[in-house]
Amino acid sequence: ILNVEQSPQSLHVQEGDSTNFTCSFPSSNFYALHWYRWETAKSPEALFVMTLNGDEKKKGRISATLNTKEGYSYLYIKGSQPEDSATYLCAFIDSSNTGKLIFGQGTTLQVKP
Amino acid sequence: KAGVTQTPRYLIKTRGQQVTLSCSPISGHRSVSWYQQTPGQGLQFLFEYFSETQRNKGNFPGRFSGRQFSNSRSEMNVSTLELGDSALYLCASSLGFTNYMAGNTIYFGEGSWLTVV
Numbered sequence: 038i039l040n041v042e043q044s045p046q047s048l049h050v051q052e053g054d055s056t057n058f059t060c061s062f063p064s065s066n067f068y069a070l071h072w073y074r075w076e077t078a079k080s081p082e083a084l085f086v087m088t089l090n091g092d093e094k095k096k097g098r099i100s101a102t103l104n105t106k107e108g109y110s111y112l113y114i115k116g117s118q119p120e121d122s123a124t125y126l127c128a129f130i131d132s133s134n135t136g137k138l139i140f141g142q143g144t145t146l147q148v149k150p
Numbered sequence: 151k152a153g154v155t156q157t158p159r160y161l162i163k164t165r166g167q168q169v170t171l172s173c174s175p176i177s178g179h180r181s182v183s184w185y186q187q188t189p190g191q192g193l194q195f196l197f198e199y200f201s202e203t204q205r206n207k208g209n210f211p212g213r214f215s216g217r218q219f220s221n222s223r224s225e226m227n228v229s230t231l232e233l234g235d236s237a238l239y240l241c242a243s244s245l246g247f248t249n250y251m252a253g254n255t256i257y258f259g260e261g262s263w264l265t266v267v
Contacts, residue, residue, distance in 0.1 A: 068252055069252045069253070071255075071256060073258075078260075079260060080153065080154070080240075080257075080258045080259050080260040080261070081240070081258040083255045083256065083257060083258075086252075086253050086254065086255050086256075088252045088253050126193070128193075130252075134206060135252075136181075136183065136198035136200075136205045136206035137183075137195045137198065137206050137208065138183075138185070138193075138195060138242075138256065139195070140185075140192055140193040140194075141192075142192050143192070
């Protein structure tokens, strides 16, 4: 059974704080790692697709890094805003079954004004 | 361009009935996959279709089935509904079969909320 773990489970920060979350995945058979942002009643929004060890991706105030050898990815949010409040999901793709996203349980971020 | 469209958005069914959910992928996308979201289990993979062929299947009973049409639209069917099938069903689409395109972004619809009573 392939496990994808995310931590923390939830996070409450003040507007302007910077924050980061962790996604841990199996270090063998890596194919890709996806990050999504999911707001209630909306569709999960694709943030990043990461495929290479050492990848660093950035989208506005959000960035992500990838370490496939040790099996983790970090998502950073700089200067959190109330509109960043959402659940952030990571999803791992194993190279032996590339049609399937294996999701973590998510990190729920609440940014207080 | 239009995103992934799922219908119906909300539905209530009785135990023992069957249900069909529909998904229209982003134009040009040929891969469609389905996921189930329940509070206790998170997002679980159901199946993936590419060019009308099921490429992958998750660990769900045979009551869960799907198909893809020549225009890439997909349907999933759940027969003999059980209370535990109450969930959000999400459809996702991407350009190609992920064996060949690791960097493909996979886009999700808003989902179909199924309640079984």
